[in-house]
Amino acid sequence: MDILLTHGYFLCRDPIEQQIMKPYPPLGLLYVSSHLKSRGFNVKVLDTTFSSPQDFDRDLENSRPSVVGIYANLMTRQNVLKAVSKAKHIGATVILGGPEPVNYPDQYLSRGTDIIVAGEGELTLEELIPHLSKYGTRRLHEVQGIVFRDDDGRIVTTPPRAQIDSLDEQPFPDRNAVDMSRYLHTWRQHHGLTSVSLITARGCPYTCRWCSHSVYGFSHRRRTPENVAAELQWLRERYDPDQVWYADDVFGINRRWLFRFAEVLKKHDLRIPFETISREDRLNEAVISTLADMGCSRLWVGAESGSQSVLNAMDRRTNARRMREVIGQLKAAGIRTGTFIMLGYDGERWKDIDDTVTHLKAALPDEVLATLAYPIKGTPFYEQVADRVIPLKSWEQGSDRDFTVRGRGSRRFYDHARKWLLAEVGLARAQKCGSRDLGRMARIYATAKKHRMAMYLTRHQVENG
Numbered sequence: 001m002d003i004l005l006t007h008g009y010f011l012c013r014d015p016i017e018q019q020i021m022k023p024y025p026p027l028g029l030l031y032v033s034s035h036l037k038s039r040g041f042n043v044k045v046l047d048t049t050f051s052s053p054q055d056f057d058r059d060l061e062n063s064r065p066s067v068v069g070i071y072a073n074l075m076t077r078q079n080v081l082k083a084v085s086k087a088k089h090i091g092a093t094v095i096l097g098g099p100e101p102v103n104y105p106d107q108y109l110s111r112g113t114d115i116i117v118a119g120e121g122e123l124t125l126e127e128l129i130p131h132l133s134k135y136g137t138r139r140l141h142e143v144q145g146i147v148f149r150d151d152d153g154r155i156v157t158t159p160p161r162a163q164i165d166s167l168d169e170q171p172f173p174d175r176n177a178v179d180m181s182r183y184l185h186t187w188r189q190h191h192g193l194t195s196v197s198l199i200t201a202r203g204c205p206y207t208c209r210w211c212s213h214s215v216y217g218f219s220h221r222r223r224t225p226e227n228v229a230a231e232l233q234w235l236r237e238r239y240d241p242d243q244v245w246y247a248d249d250v251f252g253i254n255r256r257w258l259f260r261f262a263e264v265l266k267k268h269d270l271r272i273p274f275e276t277i278s279r280e281d282r283l284n285e286a287v288i289s290t291l292a293d294m295g296c297s298r299l300w301v302g303a304e305s306g307s308q309s310v311l312n313a314m315d316r317r318t319n320a321r322r323m324r325e326v327i328g329q330l331k332a333a334g335i336r337t338g339t340f341i342m343l344g345y346d347g348e349r350w351k352d353i354d355d356t357v358t359h360l361k362a363a364l365p366d367e368v369l370a371t372l373a374y375p376i377k378g379t380p381f382y383e384q385v386a387d388r389v390i391p392l393k394s395w396e397q398g399s400d401r402d403f404t405v406r407g408r409g410s411r412r413f414y415d416h417a418r419k420w421l422l423a424e425v426g427l428a429r430a431q432k433c434g435s436r437d438l439g440r441m442a443r444i445y446a447t448a449k450k451h452r453m454a455m456y457l458t459r460h461q462v463e464n465g
Helices: 015-020 027-038 053-063 074-089 105-109 122-135 180-191 225-239 255-267 285-294 308-313 320-332 350-363 380-388 411-432 438-458
Strands: 003-006 043-046 067-071 093-097 115-117 146-149 155-157 195-198 243-246 274-278 296-304 336-343 367-372 389-391 403-405
Touching (some): 027 043, 027 067, 027 122, 043 053, 053 074, 067 074, 074 093, 093 122, 105 146, 105 155, 115 122, 195 225, 255 285, 285 296, 285 320, 296 320, 308 320, 308 350, 336 350, 336 411, 350 411, 367 411, 380 389, 411 438
Parallel strands (some): 003 043, 003 067, 067 093, 093 115, 195 243, 274 296, 296 336
Antiparallel strands (some): 115 146, 146 155, 389 403
């Protein structure tokens, strides 16, 4: 075995996902696996999604790979650190990739990691694995796109590696390396249907200040419609899914590409229901009509806020008023809508929260997910508030999600704000539907009133560390 690839995610340790139960395999890792296998490497993928940390330790002990590559993000930090320790215990060279390690090179390198891959992993690992076989961890300066600690203890970042030019030349993700039947069974058991994921592009060119671009930068590279359709055809023949999830950062950024993709799908009779994410500024009547014809069943639109001043502060480049119009157009086309809301962004005022609730009550998307803004290391948002960031847990035990910002409302305040927001939207939706369940409506109204009062009582509570 040349390398063992894993990702340190355990569904059994994710209480939020246990409530949702919509797992997908780690596509990024499977792309790396298929690439390396196409170049003749002997690769094993250890997918931990449905296993436990104890299973992982046992599998690693039994396989005893000489090189272990681990995908890491802010959600999996604790598990990844334990995996690094276990891999070092059996004498393996440990390589980390993904969006998180490049933001914390000192911390990860100080805890056993040998090398961090910055950016895409395929081409870097293609060069790095033979290098390790020949030189070990010596002469790493010769390898582009990595971070490591030299003999003097200094952190070295080598020049960035050029990104893959043509995504069409990459093999499809190595889904044969994981137990896809487990994913499909979980979906069917909990939702009565099966779903598979794929991507049509890599990267996002937008500059939202809170969003991390540590893997793909601000690039946006698309596969051709024909190439995506070929993968979709393969997925249908192999798994016959009831729906697909296009896991792009923003689906259909390029309208000409989208229209061409729709033509290719129609030509090959590939109308499979799908969900995906897009933006207000990428949607118009022609796009929405095309999405509906393609089989789009639900579209998530990143609203983030109903306050234009907050959107401007985020450098979101979207229009709150038009967002409401777009959601209405999607619903009229028979596409269910979901939207994301971020509370507590730097500079947000009480009025901005009120504006967001007014916005949501007017738009009435089918689903709303509201979260508290947290500054991710390496983003402009983090740099903006760096001198006011308060970690609520130690680095080993927490993540960037455990950052709060000194001087803004307390977490109690925003928890009440989130519950008030959801209750107000729920009440407006029930009224719009003409609900006759007066008891339920009274309960929602009482919930909204309770949390609005709690917001008032906690409005002067701020995070002070």
